[in-house]
Amino acid sequence: MFESFLNSFPLLFSGGSFLSVLSAICIGLLIGLFVGALPGLTTLMAMAIVLPISFFMEPLIGIPFLIGVYKGGIFGGSIPAILVGLPGTGASVATTFDGPPLTRLGKGRKALETALYSSVIGDLSSDFVTILLIGPIALVALLIGPPELAAILFLSILIISSTSNGSVGKNMIMLAVGLLLALIGQDPIGALSRFTFDIFELRAGIPLLPMLIGLFAIPEILLNIENKSKNFIKSKLNLNKEEKLTWNEFKKLRKTIFRSTVIGTSIGMIPGVGQVVAAFVGYAAAKNASKHPERFGKGELEGIAAPEAANNAVNGPTLVPLLTLGIPGDNITAILLGAFVAHGLRPGPQLMNEQGSLIFAIMLCMIIANVLFLIIGYFTIPIFSKVVSIKKSYLLPLTIVFAFAGSFVFRHNPADLYFLVIFGVFGYILRKLSFDVTPLVMAFILAPPLEYAFGQTMSLGNENVLMYLLYEKPIATFILCVTPLITWKLWQRSKKLRQVAAETTEDIRNNN
Amino acid sequence: MNNLIKFLIISLLGFLSVISQSQAQYPEKPITMVIPLGPGGSHDLNARVFTSIVPQYLGNAIIVKLVPGASGQTGTAMVAQAKPDGYTLLFTHNYIDQLQQHVKKLPYNPLKDFKAVARMNYSAACMIVRSDSKHKTLKSLFDEAKSSKGKMKLGHSGMWGATMVPMAQILSWAKVQVNLTPFKGGGPSMQGLLSGDVEAILQFPSGINAQGDKVRTLACGAKEKSLGNPPVLSDLGFPGQIGYMDRIILAPAGTPDDRIKILQSALSKLKDDKTFKKFMKRLGENTAYMNGPEYEKVRADKSEKYKDLVKIMTKG
Numbered sequence: 126m127f128e129s130f131l132n133s134f135p136l137l138f139s140g141g142s143f144l145s146v147l148s149a150i151c152i153g154l155l156i157g158l159f160v161g162a163l164p165g166l167t168t169l170m171a172m173a174i175v176l177p178i179s180f181f182m183e184p185l186i187g188i189p190f191l192i193g194v195y196k197g198g199i200f201g202g203s204i205p206a207i208l209v210g211l212p213g214t215g216a217s218v219a220t221t222f223d224g225p226p227l228t229r230l231g232k233g234r235k236a237l238e239t240a241l242y243s244s245v246i247g248d249l250s251s252d253f254v255t256i257l258l259i260g261p262i263a264l265v266a267l268l269i270g271p272p273e274l275a276a277i278l279f280l281s282i283l284i285i286s287s288t289s290n291g292s293v294g295k296n297m298i299m300l301a302v303g304l305l306l307a308l309i310g311q312d313p314i315g316a317l318s319r320f321t322f323d324i325f326e327l328r329a330g331i332p333l334l335p336m337l338i339g340l341f342a343i344p345e346i347l348l349n350i351e352n353k354s355k356n357f358i359k360s361k362l363n364l365n366k367e368e369k370l371t372w373n374e375f376k377k378l379r380k381t382i383f384r385s386t387v388i389g390t391s392i393g394m395i396p397g398v399g400q401v402v403a404a405f406v407g408y409a410a411a412k413n414a415s416k417h418p419e420r421f422g423k424g425e426l427e428g429i430a431a432p433e434a435a436n437n438a439v440n441g442p443t444l445v446p447l448l449t450l451g452i453p454g455d456n457i458t459a460i461l462l463g464a465f466v467a468h469g470l471r472p473g474p475q476l477m478n479e480q481g482s483l484i485f486a487i488m489l490c491m492i493i494a495n496v497l498f499l500i501i502g503y504f505t506i507p508i509f510s511k512v513v514s515i516k517k518s519y520l521l522p523l524t525i526v527f528a529f530a531g532s533f534v535f536r537h538n539p540a541d542l543y544f545l546v547i548f549g550v551f552g553y554i555l556r557k558l559s560f561d562v563t564p565l566v567m568a569f570i571l572a573p574p575l576e577y578a579f580g581q582t583m584s585l586g587n588e589n590v591l592m593y594l595l596y597e598k599p600i601a602t603f604i605l606c607v608t609p610l611i612t613w614k615l616w617q618r619s620k621k622l623r624q625v626a627a628e629t630t631e632d633i634r635n636n637n
Numbered sequence: 638m639n640n641l642i643k644f645l646i647i648s649l650l651g652f653l654s655v656i657s658q659s660q661a662q663y664p665e666k667p668i669t670m671v672i673p674l675g676p677g678g679s680h681d682l683n684a685r686v687f688t689s690i691v692p693q694y695l696g697n698a699i700i701v702k703l704v705p706g707a708s709g710q711t712g713t714a715m716v717a718q719a720k721p722d723g724y725t726l727l728f729t730h731n732y733i734d735q736l737q738q739h740v741k742k743l744p745y746n747p748l749k750d751f752k753a754v755a756r757m758n759y760s761a762a763c764m765i766v767r768s769d770s771k772h773k774t775l776k777s778l779f780d781e782a783k784s785s786k787g788k789m790k791l792g793h794s795g796m797w798g799a800t801m802v803p804m805a806q807i808l809s810w811a812k813v814q815v816n817l818t819p820f821k822g823g824g825p826s827m828q829g830l831l832s833g834d835v836e837a838i839l840q841f842p843s844g845i846n847a848q849g850d851k852v853r854t855l856a857c858g859a860k861e862k863s864l865g866n867p868p869v870l871s872d873l874g875f876p877g878q879i880g881y882m883d884r885i886i887l888a889p890a891g892t893p894d895d896r897i898k899i900l901q902s903a904l905s906k907l908k909d910d911k912t913f914k915k916f917m918k919r920l921g922e923n924t925a926y927m928n929g930p931e932y933e934k935v936r937a938d939k940s941e942k943y944k945d946l947v948k949i950m951t952k953g
Contacts, residue, residue, distance in 0.1 A: 330707075466920050
């Protein structure tokens with residue numbers, strides 16, 4: 126394997142093709158960046174549309190081109206999340222906690238730069254780890270079956286909801302509501318309709334994107350309108366005058382970025398968990414480790430760095446099952462698989478043996494893509510920042526337009542607009558009653574895969590699940606055993622943190 | 638750099654072919670083709686290949702729109718409600734089109750609301766085990782399944798899907814009871830096989846080829862030269878075409894016949910196109926094109942057969 130790694134260098138750098146590789150990655154990055162930045166258009170759609178273009182290129186140009194679209198798209202999704210609080214995907218939801226507050230404080234540019242640097246560092250380190258540990262990571266993928274996945278997802282839901290804001294009771298209510306909403310539609314195992322009340326639009330379940338935009342962006346807009354009179358003087362933001370991220374500020378983020386990178390890379394090794402969980406767990410961990418957890422959600426740069434580094438660190442290891450076992454772990458890798466196949470390359474153990482150097486060359490391209498991305502991102506951030514430098518009286522209606530357009534473009538289904546409005550109103554009410562919607566969204570996103578894995582485990586257990594777990598699945602049993610301990614510890618800690626937070630707000634009030 | 642120029646020229650040509658539609662004949666504008674399945678699957682890949690080549694025969698582009706959800710019903714319902722003017726088509730498979738109507742109430746009637754434009758190709762599934770498995774034949778696998786009284790674990794790729802239905806057909810014909818566990822698609826079911834969670838699965842040849850010597854093929858629905866000609870199910874005594882997934886293009890009923898003929902004449906030319914054949918060979922797919930009227934007979938026939946199958950399966 127080491128030999129094929131060494132051979133990948135001449136394959137990539139010799140001949141005149143290296144320049145074409147670089148330009149293909151750059152074009153890909155730009156396409157991804159702009160598509161990702163438009164709410165409602167997902168990285169996945171962008172990749173599916175440009176896939177046939179890659180058919181007509183050399184494999185070492187076409188596949189890096191798609192990787193460029195992928196990497197650009199993920200960062201692009203963070204731009205509206207930071208500037209106007211519109212999450213384009215589940216992975217950028219955690220970024221909407223601290224992004225818009227920072228923008229309101231006039232630190233939008235700093236937030237975007239933090240996101241860029243954390244994404245690139247997280248991604249780059251995970252790519253290096255992936256190249257070094259490709260063999261072991263492939264083994265991990267085979268150790269994770271349905272029982273292990275179910276245990277891990279269950280633990281993730283508990284970690285995230287026990288570190289959310291608000292009271293434990295309210296969080297548990299939100300968790301239950303999220304689980305209930307996730308049950309609507311077809312049940313994942315037997316494909317029977319549940320809670321659909323014979324409404325066909327509900328048969329496919331509640332669509333995620335309109336729900337996210339409704340819950341996060343609409344309340345934000347409504348609250349902004351309410352505060353109009355209060356903030357009217359400060360309503361014009363001018364990001365051109367805004368300061369860049371200083372070296373000292375960046376140095377303070379080092380620990381957070383490192384922690385999130387480790388979290389993201391480990392989560393990426395487990396097929397079927399993915400970026401959403403990584404982003405939330407990264408955020409929760411940063412908040413837990415911070416000396417000032419009360420600042421999170423009010424405009425803390427660490428709150429941007431943590432989810433962004435974590436969700437990008439997932440990228441490297443998720444490619445491993447595809448490259449070594451021929452199994453795509455998610456929709457994005459499934460499209461990459463298509464690109465490989467159209468070039469007559471069928472990823473899997475066979476290809477790894479025969480053309481290992483090509484595989485390593487493609488992984489080197491991922492590293493190159495990160496470096497290029499740092500440069501492209503640095504120069505495009507000022508352009509994007511300008512978008513919100515317009516008057517607030519224009520920005521708010523514009524955000525509403527984007528929220529509706531984004532929800533519609535997603536599936537071209539008018540029913541999605543109803544979902545947007547319903548969840549918008551619902552989210553506004555919840556905000557007024559000081560509920561945190563994070564547990565709801567987490568439960569909604571993680572419940573379907575959890576239910577699937579749970580159903581599979583029950584089926585595989587042959588009617589005696591306890592024996593099956595104890596004798597055949599020690600890893601799952603271990604995770605299930607430590608789950609109560611971890612949750613208890615986090616809960617205790619977050620109780621203390623909440624106390625601290627309450628005291629500081631008290632102090633601020635007294636000082637005023 | 639050469640490649641980049643080539644790429645630019647090709648995309649430019651593609652773009653020009655879209656905008657230079659001065660002729661008043663159908664299709665005057667790009668056609669939308671809905672796939673009721675998710676991105677990256679075999680339907681998506683097949684469609685990406687033929688839609689990138691068909692414009693030169695059709696005079697206009699076919700744009701793929703993925704509308705997954707509710708086992709394919711969301712996208713299918715969308716096309717059923719579309720204007721029957723030939724500008725909205727559906728690219729689906731026989732299980733969504735012909736089987737689901739017997740399982741649940743649908744907001745459309747497949748046979749009445751759609752007519753077949755063409756079958757683009759088909760794939761036949763194969764039964765595979767890990768190469769370290771002691772089973773070398775289908776019979777040996779089923780013998781052990783019988784003696785273990787339903788405890789043997791087999792996997793499939795999702796309820797009423799393209800490997801679940803043939804699996805049920807095979808098992809019910811061979812009178813074998815097993816523990817059938819669903820996986821979320823063909824990839825995860827392969828992972829379940831490799832990690833040892835299940836003993837055997839059905840998989841399509843393109844997925845089996847990539848695994849090299851890690852898996853062993855016990856039997857296939859059709860002759861598969863690329864897998865070293867394993868036994869064919871019908872030769873083992875299994876009745877009919879088991880495990881065939883037909884990839885079909887449907888149009889809403891009421892679409893003018895002359896427009897469907899234009900589509901058919903363009904699509905049928907693909908099977909002699911060199912680039913098309915090259916890409917399909919790489920995908921590991923055949924180019925067994927079948928015209929609409931011919932496929933209508935298959936459609937009616939299979940719909941009838943699935944009715945009985947569903948009856949047997951939901952009873953047990």
